Amino acid sequence: MPPVSRRVPLLALFISNAISMTGNVLTLVAIPWFVLQTTGSAALTGLVAFFTTLPAVIAAFFGGAVVDRLGYRRMSVVSDLASGLCVAAIPLLFDTVGLDLWMLLALVFAGALLDAPGSTARSAILPDLAGMAGMSLERASGISQAISRGSSLLGAPLAGLLIVLLGASNVLWVDAASFGVSALIVRLLIPPAGARAEAHGSYLGELREGLAFIGRDRLILAVVLTAMITNFLDAPLFSVVLPIYASRVFGSALDLGLVIGAFGGAALVSSVIFGAVGHRLPRRLSFGIAFVVAGLPFWVLATLPPLPVVIAAAAVTGLAGGPINPILSTVIYERVPARLRGRVIGTIRSGAYVAIPAGVLIAGLVVEGLGLRGVLLAIAAGYLIVTLSIFVNPAMHGLDRRSPVEPAGPVDQPA
Numbered sequence: 001m002p003p004v005s006r007r008v009p010l011l012a013l014f015i016s017n018a019i020s021m022t023g024n025v026l027t028l029v030a031i032p033w034f035v036l037q038t039t040g041s042a043a044l045t046g047l048v049a050f051f052t053t054l055p056a057v058i059a060a061f062f063g064g065a066v067v068d069r070l071g072y073r074r075m076s077v078v079s080d081l082a083s084g085l086c087v088a089a090i091p092l093l094f095d096t097v098g099l100d101l102w103m104l105l106a107l108v109f110a111g112a113l114l115d116a117p118g119s120t121a122r123s124a125i126l127p128d129l130a131g132m133a134g135m136s137l138e139r140a141s142g143i144s145q146a147i148s149r150g151s152s153l154l155g156a157p158l159a160g161l162l163i164v165l166l167g168a169s170n171v172l173w174v175d176a177a178s179f180g181v182s183a184l185i186v187r188l189l190i191p192p193a194g195a196r197a198e199a200h201g202s203y204l205g206e207l208r209e210g211l212a213f214i215g216r217d218r219l220i221l222a223v224v225l226t227a228m229i230t231n232f233l234d235a236p237l238f239s240v241v242l243p244i245y246a247s248r249v250f251g252s253a254l255d256l257g258l259v260i261g262a263f264g265g266a267a268l269v270s271s272v273i274f275g276a277v278g279h280r281l282p283r284r285l286s287f288g289i290a291f292v293v294a295g296l297p298f299w300v301l302a303t304l305p306p307l308p309v310v311i312a313a314a315a316v317t318g319l320a321g322g323p324i325n326p327i328l329s330t331v332i333y334e335r336v337p338a339r340l341r342g343r344v345i346g347t348i349r350s351g352a353y354v355a356i357p358a359g360v361l362i363a364g365l366v367v368e369g370l371g372l373r374g375v376l377l378a379i380a381a382g383y384l385i386v387t388l389s390i391f392v393n394p395a396m397h398g399l400d401r402r403s404p405v406e407p408a409g410p411v412d413q414p415a
Helices: 004-039 042-070 072-095 101-133 137-166 168-189 203-216 218-250 253-280 283-295 297-301 307-321 324-335 338-391 394-400
Strands: none
Touching (some): 004 168, 042 072, 042 101, 042 203, 072 101, 137 168, 218 253, 218 283, 218 338, 218 394, 253 307, 253 324, 283 307, 283 324, 283 394, 297 307, 324 394
């Protein structure tokens, strides 16, 4: 086992991710509540939400090349500090000179725009720190996914509690501080890696190079397209279909919370388990089975069953989905050259983010025409077709070919 000093950077990354992701959830809850409290307008709340989500698509794609140029640690620190300042400016302006709508929109847009490259940078440095700590990529990716699930599961209730105790404005100060703590941990405990010493080409040329790599690698292209299509199909489940389902079938928002909580808790447990044993499992078989089983509960939901059955179905989907993202991350880390890692991961994330709002928008429109049962059957059928293709697509055989990860740069000790 590597000495403790070589495991500290990976532990610091996990802690930083937990703090930063929890801060993102606090933002997600506190800013809409702040807008509702100060304006009372649902329309303005929706507008602010749009300006919060749109930058993620833009920044994930265009920020990847910036990550490769600046290096992973530097980009993470800069991103956290800039996002924290944008969040802190909201209550500061509101309590002093006043906060106009255009100021609020600009701040939430800038904060979200600057946050995405930092997330990409922390993802890009994970394989180097895992190798330094002597941890398998599957285990490190599983732990990272568990942290993401746990932050979402615990962050929203924490935000609600803090809003009650402190008020929405003060919660934004707490959120801003969390970004500062994350940046400090990364700066002090994680070594620099990822910045390239050679002369840089044109920025647009580097973006094209990342896209070209995805187009040439049949396995990466196949898993990316699979993830994009399944995101398009299942993203509406929690944001559109289940809220309508709970309203029309159960008539209670509490029931919706129980269903979402069952999914989140099961997904967290599954991610932890996969992190412990995933490196021993065959990838393609695990990936295919997990994806197929995750979609089967959609058929059950289409029968409009009672609440206990819906909760059980959500838990099955969460349990099955645990291995999917860690396997995807591991394959990407193994196959993408270190010098392209930032822009390729950014492009992949951007594609996933693009699919989600499109799926949500279309699902909302289609429910009116097909009805709730019709939409669920369409989602279930589409999901099953896409996920079964994993077993017949020749490119997917590459999932079982494990490769060493190319190090991004010097990662011997923090500096």
